Amino acid sequence: MAKFGTVAVVTKREVMDTSTRMAQGGIASVFDQLDSFDLHIQDTLAAGDGLCNRDVVEMVVKNGPDRIRELINLGARFNIKGEKAADGESLNLDLGREGGHSQKRIVHAQDMTGMEIERVLVGHVKNHERITLFEDHIAIDLITISKRMKRGLITTTHEDYCCGAYVLDRNADRVKTFCAQITLLATGGAGKVYLYTSNPDIATGDGIAMAYRAGATVANLEFVQFHPTCLYHSEAKNFLISEAVRGEGGVLIDAAGNAFMQKYDPQKDLACRDVVARAIDNELKKSGDDFVFLDISHKDSGFIQNRFPNLYEKCRSFGFDMTAEPIPVVPAAHYMCGGVATDIYGRTDLKQLYAIGETACTGLHGANRLASNSLIEALVYADTAAKQNIKDIKTLSADYIPDPPPWDEVGTTDSDEHIMVSHNWDEIRRFMWNYVGIVRSDKRLERAKRRIEITQKEINDYYWDFRVSADLIELRNIATVAELIIKCARHRKESRGLHYNIAYPHRDDQRWQKDTVIRRPFVG
Numbered sequence: 145m146a147k148f149g150t151v152a153v154v155t156k157r158e159v160m161d162t163s164t165r166m167a168q169g170g171i172a173s174v175f176d177q178l179d180s181f182d183l184h185i186q187d188t189l190a191a192g193d194g195l196c197n198r199d200v201v202e203m204v205v206k207n208g209p210d211r212i213r214e215l216i217n218l219g220a221r222f223n224i225k226g227e228k229a230a231d232g233e234s235l236n237l238d239l240g241r242e243g244g245h246s247q248k249r250i251v252h253a254q255d256m257t258g259m260e261i262e263r264v265l266v267g268h269v270k271n272h273e274r275i276t277l278f279e280d281h282i283a284i285d286l287i288t289i290s291k292r293m294k295r296g297l298i299t300t301t302h303e304d305y306c307c308g309a310y311v312l313d314r315n316a317d318r319v320k321t322f323c324a325q326i327t328l329l330a331t332g333g334a335g336k337v338y339l340y341t342s343n344p345d346i347a348t349g350d351g352i353a354m355a356y357r358a359g360a361t362v363a364n365l366e367f368v369q370f371h372p373t374c375l376y377h378s379e380a381k382n383f384l385i386s387e388a389v390r391g392e393g394g395v396l397i398d399a400a401g402n403a404f405m406q407k408y409d410p411q412k413d414l415a416c417r418d419v420v421a422r423a424i425d426n427e428l429k430k431s432g433d434d435f436v437f438l439d440i441s442h443k444d445s446g447f448i449q450n451r452f453p454n455l456y457e458k459c460r461s462f463g464f465d466m467t468a469e470p471i472p473v474v475p476a477a478h479y480m481c482g483g484v485a486t487d488i489y490g491r492t493d494l495k496q497l498y499a500i501g502e503t504a505c506t507g508l509h510g511a512n513r514l515a516s517n518s519l520i521e522a523l524v525y526a527d528t529a530a531k532q533n534i535k536d537i538k539t540l541s542a543d544y545i546p547d548p549p550p551w552d553e554v555g556t557t558d559s560d561e562h563i564m565v566s567h568n569w570d571e572i573r574r575f576m577w578n579y580v581g582i583v584r585s586d587k588r589l590e591r592a593k594r595r596i597e598i599t600q601k602e603i604n605d606y607y608w609d610f611r612v613s614a615d616l617i618e619l620r621n622i623a624t625v626a627e628l629i630i631k632c633a634r635h636r637k638e639s640r641g642l643h644y645n646i647a648y649p650h651r652d653d654q655r656w657q658k659d660t661v662i663r664r665p666f667v668g
């Protein structure tokens with residue numbers, strides 16, 4: 145985009161503080177001779193459990209290899225088999241295989257693929273003279289023409305559109321107005337809505353909440369993917385224990401030392417991710433315990449240290465020796481399949497607002513994401529959206545002048561009640577975990593609805609009285625996203641993909657083979 149205009153990249157902490165940086169496994173794309181676009185499409189559709197948009201799946205899969213070549217040309221170094229071929233066409237990429245993929249197709253840079261992508265892209269961004277990077281700047285709300293009309297500031301016959309965002313500069317403690325012809329949300333996931341998550345602290349669903357408040361459609365938020373095994377430790381926060389540990393013979397056991405997976409699936413500990421997460425959840429709900437254990441200590445100590453050097457060291461740093469004892473684990477919210485609804489070009493239904501990456505609901509994942517399909521979705525949509533942006537900008541009318549009023553904080557004072565923010569934050573994450581987590585029921589969802597209504601009211605009363613702060617912005621956003629997840633989950637009266645409700649344990653294609661779509665009613 146910077147070839148065609150100036151670009152401001154706004155990021156609420158340091159630029160590398162993202163989920164992308166944490167992605168270990170890799171990027172799914174067709175390079176192997178035995179693989180084909182058709183097979184990748186079939187695998188994606190199968191994971192999506194009847195809700196993928198086939199056109200989107202085809203578009204992403206078919207554009208994947210070109211985007212990876214582009215990254216390589218920009219300087220990304222992925223693992224290769226033997227020597228690198230001189231021409232980009234015959235790349236000899238070392239391809240991994242992951243659950244749900246019928247072929248080897250995971251392009252990776254050791255187990256730090258996301259870090260490599262960020263290294264390259266951030267390097268280019270920092271060196272581009274028409275791109276300005278604003279770190280420690282947190283977007284509060286999108287600016288729309290209707291908001292301005294509501295305040296009686298302008299008159300227009302235009303359809304509503306987005307013309308920028310209000311952004312808090314955390315260091316200067318000042319709200320800035322960013323005006324833009326095109327605004328693109330790439331704000332990532334919403335794992336922090338849940339008590340346990342593999343996501344970094346930035347994943348508070350801000351893009352989803354902002355887009356919804358601005359009047360854009362959001363969709364499929366009931367489909368939250370949980371990773372079965374995150375290390376349980378107060379300081380480990382979001383440390384994932386790879387599924388490869390179970391692949392090498394690790395067994396899940398309860399506090400009394402009993403293995404339990406045989407009760408849930410003939411494949412026992414090697415059952416698929418959702419089944420294992422659900423089984424652990426059920427064991428925890430029955431026992432009231434906070435975690436179960438993963439035990440691989442029966443294997444040779446040298447083998448464990450050799451096979452899992454990083455995991456072994458990390459566990460040691462938290463006081464656990466996986467060669468000698470079981471380690472405590474808990475499932476964790478990992479990926480949000482739903483988000484801001486977009487078309488095949490990344491456009492939302494609010495004009496001049498785009499959404500890409502995990503914050504978007506493009507139709508690729510349907511009811512469940514196929515492993516390593518998220519980075520490829522982000523890459524492909526970044527390209528598609530940029531090309532569409534360029535076309536859109538050319539069509540903007542001549543009288544288009546984004547000139548919003550400054551942020552209004554008249555009548556607000558500095559907050560003296562931080563406890564209220566931290567209490568509400570903690571409460572939301574806990575009831576979302578307990579009532580809207582891996583296994584849902586109508587009763588639990590109803591309870592969650594009542595809780596979120598009370599919490600929302602408290603937050604709204606508080607929000608408008610005090611000067612805005614980063615904590616308050618994030619609290620308001622996790623509350624909004626929690627409310628939307630609950631709404632979507634209550635609406636879907638079946639079990640499909642990642643949404644499992646014990647009252648309706650089966651998939652019902654006749655009534656529910658459709659997206660769950662929510663749009664905020666216009667508040668005049």
Ligand SMILES: Cc1cc2nc3c(=O)[nH]c(=O)nc-3n(C[C@H](O)[C@H](O)[C@H](O)COP(=O)(O)OP(=O)(O)OC[C@H]3O[C@@H](n4cnc5c(N)ncnc54)[C@H](O)[C@@H]3O)c2cc1C
Binds near residue numbers: 154166169331344519
């Ligand atoms: C531990 C882990 C491992 C994973 N492994 C893989 C894998 O192997 N393969 C795969 O395909 N996927 C993987 N995923 C998923 C994948 O990493 C993410 O879906 C993807 O990286 C999301 O990219 P994104 O650009 O949408 O968001 P992010 O990379 O999370 O970036 C979001 C950005 O938005 C900024 N932001 C958010 N809110 C605001 C705001 N209000 N104001 C200003 N800035 C804001 C943040 O500061 C951040 O810079 C993994 C995820 C995790 C957590």
